[in-house]
Amino acid sequence: MSESVILSRAKDFLYGNARLLDRKRFEFHFEGGPGEDVIEVLRTYQNRDGGFGNALECDIRCPSSQPVPTEMALLIMDEIGLFDRDMIRGIASYVRDHTLPGGGIPFVYRSAAEYPHAPWWKTEADDQPAINPTGRMIGLLYKQQAYADFMDEEWFTRNVNYIWNALASETPEGYHDGVQWLSFLENTPETDRRDSHWPLLDAWLARPGVIERNPYAKGYVQKVLDWCPSPASYASKFITDDERYRHLDMLALQQQTDGGWPISWEALSPGTETEWRGWITVERLRTLRAYEII
Structure with a gap:
């Protein structure tokens, strides 16, 4: 299939099905749309406490702020290369207020269970720190320079110390932990300490098995292009050219007849499946563009 057909079919899917946020992400990456438009839509997911909720993470339907949707907001700003000062100020306030006494942010709060949610978004307690999402939240707060006045504050240092201690005593339990390690290590200014990890x-x-090398593997596995969505990805050094080409061929073939890409996990509802497919479709297009397939 030609590159123009892949992009045209995906555009039809996105404009017919995707959230405004993902349509604006598509416009930014493929039609010269302004990053400010993405920020304005993203702002509607932010709450007064500075955190993000309101189903920004499609499987957490509660309106109140949660850690992972707040992490997603940072990821989106990083994706478009535009960190909004006011938004970052709010996120810093949220992280400050939710940092645990020993450092770290929980994976999820019990309030998520008060609304429809995927089975994994539940917890018995609100006081258990987790490297996911603490590592990438702090890594991206290091990376952005829109608002950095908080980096010497005690709560931020407490989170940094928690992450270093976790990295010294644990190994990642899977992809979602691994990307937390990567983001923090890639962005920490403590380069000597980083290099030892x-x-x-x-x-x-x-x-x-950490990087799934079989392009035909089924189920919720993280394949070569999940770890290496661009040639500059850190994990690229573990991937051969043959593996990369085979996975790129398969990725293009996975575009469905409606123009979108599928998700690899059980959806909470038909509506959330459609929302996730919009997000994933933009992600797949970005990968194909990064490798000059489209």
């Missing part, structure tokens, strides 16, 4: 992460990434 790369071998541990490299050894883990090289383990069989």
Whole structure:
């Protein structure tokens, strides 16, 4: 299938089905749309406490702020290369107010269970820190320069210390932990300390099964292009050219007849499946563009 057909079919799917947020992401990446438009839509998901909720993470339907949707807001700003000062100020306030006494942010709060949610978005307690999403939240707060007045504050240092301690005593339990390690290590200014941790992460990434190398693998697995959505991805050094090309061919073939890409997990509802497919479709297009397929 030609590159123009792939993009045209995806555009039809997105404008027929996707959230405004993902349509604006598409416009930014493929039609010269302004990043400010993405920010304005993203702002509607932010709450007065500075955190994000309102189903920004499609499987957490509660309106109140939760850690992972707040992390997603940082990811979206990083994606478009535009960190909004006011939005970052609010996120810093949210992280400050939710940092646990020993550092770290919980994976999810019990309030998520008061609304429809995927089975994994539940917890018995609100006081358990987790590297996911603490690592990437702090990593991206390091990376952005729109508002950095908080980086010497005690709560931020407490989170940084929590992450270093976690990296020294744990190994990632899967993809979602691994990307937290990567984001923090790629962005921490403590480069000497960081360099001592790369071998541990490299050894883990090289383990069989961490990066799924079979392009035909089914189910919720993280394949070559999930780890390496662009040639500049850190995990690219673990991937051969042959593996990369086979996965790119399969990725293009996975575009469905309606123009969108599927999700690899059980959807909470038909509506959330459609929302996630909009997000994933933009992600797949970005990967194909990064490797100059489209």
